[in-house]
Amino acid sequence: MRGFTIIEVLIAVLIISLAFIAMLELINVSSLLSKRAKSWIVAEEILQQGMEEVINLGYGGLDASWQDTFIEVKGIPPKTIKRVKWEWVDENGDSIKDYKKVEVSVEWWEENALRRLTAVTYLSNHD
Numbered sequence: 001m002r003g004f005t006i007i008e009v010l011i012a013v014l015i016i017s018l019a020f021i022a023m024l025e026l027i028n029v030s031s032l033l034s035k036r037a038k039s040w041i042v043a044e045e046i047l048q049q050g051m052e053e054v055i056n057l058g059y060g061g062l063d064a065s066w067q068d069t070f071i072e073v074k075g076i077p078p079k080t081i082k083r084v085k086w087e088w089v090d091e092n093g094d095s096i097k098d099y100k101k102v103e104v105s106v107e108w109w110e111e112n113a114l115r116r117l118t119a120v121t122y123l124s125n126h127d
Contacts, residue, residue: 050104059123
């Protein structure tokens with residue numbers, strides 16, 4: 001009858017410990033990625049809402065009061081800011097009064113870094 005030597009037991013414990021540590025790290029990373037994904041989903045919803053507001057206003061409704069508008073939104077990403085910026089441009093990007101290029105951005109701080117999500121659309125005065 002032969003038993004395990006101390007070296008075999010130590011190697012088995014080492015292998016099991018390494019596997020356990022790897023699983024803990026995997027759980028930590030998946031939790032971080034889940035939190036980050038949740039923030040992006042909320043930011044996308046805020047961005048879509050901002051774009052819909054701007055599109056519903058149309059070319060004529062988007063006046064100077066909307067230029068560089070900052071709106072603080074309390075949501076899952078803390079201190080989220082929705083920014084609406086516009087300028088008059090034509091199809092080639094030249095500055096004229098036929099189109100308004102509208103940029104809506106959502107910004108928030110996460111993990112000590114500024115995150116930004118931006119969408120751009122053009123509004124025409126030929127509607």
